Amino acid sequence: MTTTITIPAGAAQLPRWRGLLVPYVTEWTSHGQPMWPTITTPEYGPTKSCTCRPGHGEPLFTEICGARLREAVTRQLCQTCGHHVPGDDMVFLGGHGSTVYANAAMHADCCRYALQVCSGLLKAMPEDRWYVAAAVGYTILLQVKDVERFVPADERHLHDGPVTHWYPRPVITSYTRAADWLAEQASR
Numbered sequence: 024m025t026t027t028i029t030i031p032a033g034a035a036q037l038p039r040w041r042g043l044l045v046p047y048v049t050e051w052t053s054h055g056q057p058m059w060p061t062i063t064t065p066e067y068g069p070t071k072s073c074t075c076r077p078g079h080g081e082p083l084f085t086e087i088c089g090a091r092l093r094e095a096v097t098r099q100l101c102q103t104c105g106h107h108v109p110g111d112d113m114v115f116l117g118g119h120g121s122t123v124y125a126n127a128a129m130h131a132d133c134c135r136y137a138l139q140v141c142s143g144l145l146k147a148m149p150e151d152r153w154y155v156a157a158a159v160g161y162t163i164l165l166q167v168k169d170v171e172r173f174v175p176a177d178e179r180h181l182h183d184g185p186v187t188h189w190y191p192r193p194v195i196t197s198y199t200r201a202a203d204w205l206a207e208q209a210s211r
């Protein structure tokens with residue numbers, strides 16, 4: 024397998040920290056600690072948000088920004104580069120057989136980059152446990168405060184509490200072990 028690491032075209036404008044690109048969804052802290060106010064959005068009502076600003080303060084590579092995760096999941100943006108992900112170039116990263124994901128979609132190129140450079144991923148789960156799921160689209164499940172189950176986005180009006188997390192439920196066409204998927208990508 025080649026070990027060439029290419030920065031995805033759409034990710035070149037991301038802020039950098041000590042030479043590393045900082046993914047779109049990564050949390051930043053400008054005040055010494057993250058701040059998560061509840062805001063009201065027109066579509067989803069009360070929603071946990073965040074006041075951090077990319078490029079200000081320090082990136083927290085193992086934490087995801089609630090505000091940018093919401094943007095990414097609701098607008099079908101890539102969690103790495105922040106640009107739109109079309110259904111013919113969409114992957115999710117998780118365990119084998121995962122059907123609901125805690126992270127947003129990615130472009131294939133951005134997923135490859137993340138697998139090659141992101142040490143936070145390897146802390147979350149050993150390398151041989153990661154699978155790349157190819158998907159053609161997704162619906163959205165919400166975590167709503169004080170509700171004990173996932174709430175489909177179109178049932179949001181039935182619950183008052185703030186939305187605290189956003190989960191894509193992709194329409195998956197295949198799962199490939201991450202190491203095998205990287206090898207396939209390198210040989211294309």
Ligand SMILES: [Zn+2]
Nearest residue numbers: 050073075088
């Ligand atoms: Zn944030």
Ligand SMILES: [Zn+2]
Nearest residue numbers: 101104130133
């Ligand atoms: Zn991307």
